[in-house]
Amino acid sequence: MNENTGTLTINVAAVVANWRTVAAHAHPSITSAVIKADAYGLGAAQIGSELYRAGCRHFFFATFTEALNARAGLGADSCCYLLGGVPAGAEAEAVRCRLIPVLSSMAAVERWLKWRASAGLDAAEAPAAVKFDTGMTRLGLALSELEALLADRESWLALSPVLLMSHLAVSDETHNPQNRRQRDLFFALGARVKQLQPSILLSLANSCGIYLGRDYHADLVRPGAALYGFNPVPEGASPVSSVASLTLPVIALRTLKASAQVGYGAQYQAKPGQVLAVAAGGYADGLHRILGRNGYGFCRGARVPVVGRVSMDSTIFDVSAAFRIDGKQEAAESLVIEVMNTTVLTLDALSERNQALGYEVLTSLRSGRYRREYQSEAL
Numbered sequence: 001m002n003e004n005t006g007t008l009t010i011n012v013a014a015v016v017a018n019w020r021t022v023a024a025h026a027h028p029s030i031t032s033a034v035i036k037a038d039a040y041g042l043g044a045a046q047i048g049s050e051l052y053r054a055g056c057r058h059f060f061f062a063t064f065t066e067a068l069n070a071r072a073g074l075g076a077d078s079c080c081y082l083l084g085g086v087p088a089g090a091e092a093e094a095v096r097c098r099l100i101p102v103l104s105s106m107a108a109v110e111r112w113l114k115w116r117a118s119a120g121l122d123a124a125e126a127p128a129a130v131k132f133d134t135g136m137t138r139l140g141l142a143l144s145e146l147e148a149l150l151a152d153r154e155s156w157l158a159l160s161p162v163l164l165m166s167h168l169a170v171s172d173e174t175h176n177p178q179n180r181r182q183r184d185l186f187f188a189l190g191a192r193v194k195q196l197q198p199s200i201l202l203s204l205a206n207s208c209g210i211y212l213g214r215d216y217h218a219d220l221v222r223p224g225a226a227l228y229g230f231n232p233v234p235e236g237a238s239p240v241s242s243v244a245s246l247t248l249p250v251i252a253l254r255t256l257k258a259s260a261q262v263g264y265g266a267q268y269q270a271k272p273g274q275v276l277a278v279a280a281g282g283y284a285d286g287l288h289r290i291l292g293r294n295g296y297g298f299c300r301g302a303r304v305p306v307v308g309r310v311s312m313d314s315t316i317f318d319v320s321a322a323f324r325i326d327g328k329q330e331a332a333e334s335l336v337i338e339v340m341n342t343t344v345l346t347l348d349a350l351s352e353r354n355q356a357l358g359y360e361v362l363t364s365l366r367s368g369r370y371r372r373e374y375q376s377e378a379l
Ligand SMILES: *Cc1c(COP(=O)(O)O)cnc(C)c1O
Pocket: 034, 036, 083, 167, 205, 206, 207, 208, 222, 223, 224, 225, 226
């Protein structure tokens, strides 16, 4: 069955190229890939396995279930971290699937150590990571808690996490002094940890953090957004390229004979002669986020505005401009409207226009009933 839904095209080769760009910039630090939330909605299994083929060996997930779903394609030698930790009772399965929980509270540390002892495993057999808070107040041990752990050398060595991490709160604000404060706190504690446990990896920077400077790179960097095409340099040209485009099929097309009110709430008044196209895709597909206010798309190369309100399953566009070009009307079946592309309607452009975070625009596509097409590097 070929259902008439939108098509989300994901250029996985471009994701891989972006990863290589970031990795070259961060070298000699290790470059991981953050593929949480199904790789920001674009497909963690497909993207993860291609990044693995390109040499990526460290992957970050948020939840246990999303990691389980993508783990098989990532190779036994990759390190897969669970940013949200491991659910109580799932510890054994996590270890069996070689998932590494990020312990972000004292309760999580204690629960992990207790479980590990009861399972008769040591730190090498059941690896964990530790996250501490340097100024975001979301997840992570408080500084005082980390210091207390470090004060007891033996118990730190019993814990022996493979990775110590923190997260920047304002890395997209290049000149905000909070970045330096967080960096200095991070490295002050990191240096003490390294003295006790030289093999541990230190990690601080997300996409924007990586481009704040080398002094943020530590041993391992954690890009997410940059891999998916968001510009990680707020005040400069983007070093990465767009990876996703979205087209909607037109399921009804009409030329108005008389003026008419369009859509729920009858807020738009159309004139005779206007050509209106109903596209499959609405707010249930995350479209309100993508289109934003004064939304538009492209139809046969012409810029076509949204008219009326976005409905749950459909959106109406005024495609008159598309037909003025050659005057010839087509059957609705062959028409599509592009609402995101890799040239003009890029994620960066859409999020700027909508004053929405690119992250929200992209992940809102996850709810969508889209057919996904993956473009890979030629083998
Ligand atoms: C989501 C996330 C990242 C990736 O951030 P981007 O801004 O998308 O690069 C890195 N680290 C942590 C802890 C995260 O939650």
